Amino acid sequence: MKASAFCLVLCTIVAVSVTFAPAQPASAAETPSSAQSQTAQQPQQLKVTEYSLPPEKLAKAEALYQTRTVLYLFGMVFGIVVLWVLLKLRVAPVFRDLAERAGKNSFVQALVFVPLLTILIAVISLPIDIYEQHISRAYGLSVQGWGSWAGDWCKAEGVSLVITVLAVFGLFRIIRKSPQRWWFYFWLLTLPFLVLLIFVAPVILDPMFNKFEPLEKTQPLLVGEIEKVTHRGGLEIPRDRMFEMEASEKVTTYNAYVTGLGATKRVVVWDNTSRDMTVPETLFVFGHEMGHYVLNHIYKGLAFFAAMMLLGFWLARRIVLAMLARWGQAWHIRGINDLAALPVLLLALSLLTLIAEPIGNAFSRHQEHQADLYGLEVTHGLFPHNGEVAASAFQKLGEKSYAYPTPNPMLVFWSYSHPSIPDRIRFSLRYDPWHTPAGPKYVK
Ligand SMILES: [Zn+2]
Helix, strand or coil: CCHHHHHHHHHHHHHEECCCCCCCCCCCCCCHHHHHHHHHCCCCCCCCCCCCHHHHHHHHHHHHHHHHHHHHHHHHHHHHHHHHHHHCCHHHHHHHHHHHCCCHHHHHHHHHHHHHHHHHHHHHHHHHHHHHHHHHHHHCCCCCCHHHHHHHHHHHHHHHHHHHHHHHHHHHHHHHHCCCCHHHHHHHHHHHHHHHHHHHHHHHHHHHHCEEEHHHHHHHHHHHHHHHHHHCCCCCCCCHHHEEHHHHHHHHHCEEEEEECCCCCCCEEEEEHHHHHHHHHHHHHHHHHHHHHHHHHHHHHHHHHHHHHHHHHHHHHHHHHHHHHCCCCCCCCCCCHHHHHHHHHHHHHHHHHHHHHHHHHHHHHHHHHHHHHHHHHHHHHCCCHHHHHHHHHHHHHHHCCCCCCCCCCHHHHHHHHCCCHHHHHHHHHCCCCHCCCCCCCCCC
């Protein structure tokens, strides 16, 4: 969890790229080699009737669940406390004075001010990031070395910095031109950039962190099977829009996702997924992703996020004005048009993000449930007992990531981007619209 709303724009990409597994920092298991041998020893598992873990894995899942819950709650308040302390210590006015000494040009000022503040906050939050990676490694969820991890951290901060400098420069220009309506004009300005960012993410940002190969090259047989699924759904996803990500270099967990917009829209399957799951299970995972693709979840996610942002900016302006009226002088901030007011705005946005989290997650869980439903429908009849196959895929997913079987419902409501694994298994085993008058919902 990053300390502030700096990653707001980057988080957007995460928010609107739709995955199979919860995109938690980790999920996990043993080393890849032992996982492989286990799969080899047990090609035919027992039929899954509900989500369950063997005692040893359950103990680990419980420990991981507790650690993650504490980290989550801690992270929730940490970013807000950091910003509050920085304001009390009047750090931003010092950076602003330095920026103003560097030049009169407002872009130059943003170029000095933003990196100082961003890097300071990133460094303060670094121990949390390191601890999260440590946990992932300790549970075998991550196999990424610290050097590679540090490289990724720097790259992510670098990308975030470039975007933040441009955003802050634009924001303060707009605030100075229109102190009343800046929240609306800034929102308007962010929309095309948001679309651009989602458009370029799979071709520019993602390859900075992972290697991608056309699925046709790495898994030609699987592509043939996948095409049976796409035909069944009455949709052609061109072969050049299917990719495999070399996730096994860094993690041991399973996932697949849909990303991009227009010409860059694509389905990506992690290599771990297709390596450890059976072909029918992988096809169900693909069917789930195809659901996101067909049901236009990226566009709908973008529209939902944009609406939340509009409301958020409007509220943020009110919160910032109220805070400045009360503490502005004590914090040495001249007004809302002062660069030093940026942490106040970030604080307001952090508070709003906190409140918006259950709303965003409820929206996400709804989309994920639709994708599960679509996946079940589009694979129906392609192989026998596809509900059981889906349940088995979820069992593997949960086992691999040590998903806790009985999470607190409040925590699920607040923080889960996907329905819980037990719920997804129950639904997969129960869903049978083919014997009802209404019939299937999406794939007739
Ligand atoms: Zn999904």
